[in-house]
Amino acid sequence: MxxxxxxxxxxxxxxxxxxxxxxxxxxxxxxxxxxxxxxxxxxxxxxxxxxxxxxxxxxxxxxxxxxxxxxxxxxxxxxxxxxxxxxxxxxxxxxxxxxxxxxxxxxxxxxxxxxxxxxxxxxxxxxxxxxxxxxxxxxxxxxxxxxxxxxxxxxxxxxxxxxxxxxxxxxxxxxxxxxxxxxxxxxxxxxxxxxxxxxxxxxxxxxxxxxxxxxxxxxxxxxxxxxxxxxxxxxxxxGTSVPGVKYTPMLTNPNIPSLYFLKLIAISIAGTRLSFSPTETMLDSGASFSYLPPTIYSALRSIFRKEMTNYPMASPLFNLDTCYDLTGHSEVDAPEIVLIYDGEVTAYLDGSGILYIHSLSQACLTFAKTNEEVKVAIIGNMHQRRFNIVYDVANSRIGFGSNGCN
Missing domain, CATH: 2.40.70.10 (Acid Proteases)
Known part of the structure; x- marks a missing residue:
């Protein structure tokens, strides 16, 4: 080389x-x-x-x-x-x-x-x-x-x-x-x-x-x-890590050892912390949306819907079941969502990644639920935006830092 x-x-x-x-x-x-x-x-x-x-x-x-x-x-x-x-x-x-x-x-x-x-x-x-x-x-x-x-x-x-x-x-x-x-x-x-x-x-x-x-x-x-x-x-x-990131352990699933896993321990939405038993979570740059086990998803969706009552709901879009009609709104006050990984490593989601705008009359929460049998979460690229994300494979850790694209 x-x-x-x-x-x-x-x-x-x-x-x-x-x-x-x-x-x-x-x-x-x-x-x-x-x-x-x-x-x-x-x-x-x-x-x-x-x-x-x-x-x-x-x-x-x-x-x-x-x-x-x-x-x-x-x-x-x-x-x-x-x-x-x-x-x-x-x-x-x-x-x-x-x-x-x-x-x-x-x-x-x-x-x-x-x-x-x-x-x-x-x-x-x-x-x-x-x-x-x-x-x-x-x-x-x-x-x-x-x-x-x-x-x-x-x-x-x-x-x-x-x-x-x-x-x-x-x-x-x-x-x-x-x-x-x-x-x-x-x-x-x-x-x-x-x-x-x-x-x-x-x-x-x-x-x-x-x-x-x-x-x-x-x-x-x-x-x-x-x-x-x-x-x-x-x-x-x-070949190099990024200063100012906080690390959480990188995990390996023996069934698919080449992929990257970590543990999601909580989600904060509108200031409310939803804690749950640590959930095996895959970071996937190839998926767009994020997928949560049903019980975690239901808790997140419940608070999100309560925070979005100022906007009329719209019909679901495929597997995105929490959608809104934003016709006539130039701005939207969506609740802040923070993913919290093992070690209290926090990732504040970029606002552009919280709602998927199919049209002004159908804007949907960018989370969906997984099936009942598998207790794994998948974090897609919409919820990785604007972070410095470091994959330190040699030391089995993944880091998150803010303001990554600046």
Missing amino acids: TGTTPSRFNVVHWHGLCSSRARQDKPSHMELLRRDQARVNYIQRRVANANSLLNPVGGSLFARVPVSIILGGASGYIINIGLGTPTKSFSVMFDTGSDLTWTQCVPCVNCYPQKNPFYDPTQSSTFTDILCNSSFCTKLDKFGCSSTSTCLYEEEYTDHSSTNGSLIQDTLTFSSDTIQNFRFGCGHNNTGDFGQADGLLGLGRGAISIISQTAQFYNKVFSYCLPSGSNEIGYLEL
């Missing part, structure tokens, strides 16, 4: 003014909610069932990059990375809920539209194949062998989007750093809605994730701030 100068990656909203995708079609609100629910259902099944794993198919440096939102303010965030020699730029969603990094790739059997040209390994002098009997290949959830004994992969996501192709290695340019022999998916057959992103950056803890692959350079530490609006910019940084 070369390059030791600290550098910053911007994170921007896919449909924001900073993005060339601003004028492209956005997914419908119902599509977004259905995808979110599918993702949460999948996580709940994995938490509950250890046998749901997939089967085979045959000195510290740091770098910072900008981050942007995808899918109209709720859902995904993107950064720009470079692949190959000479370097070609790609815009990829990043996801703490998955490990594999991949991009759409030549030859393309089935690809969705994207802005940048597809990655073409034949145009890179540093590209090499990976054999299917290598440890890099066999650690994949689904892998197989091509007719020339090179590694094939398949990845299906919770909303049934999928990618499959060849696992390869090439040079990754991450901000000003150059990482040799980075292993990623060369996706020849990709289906589903990735918002015209060129691929995905996997920030999980598994062996194939960028966090594990760059451990010797970045010490398994990364942080980000997700912007709250489509015209704002956040960041993703590898």
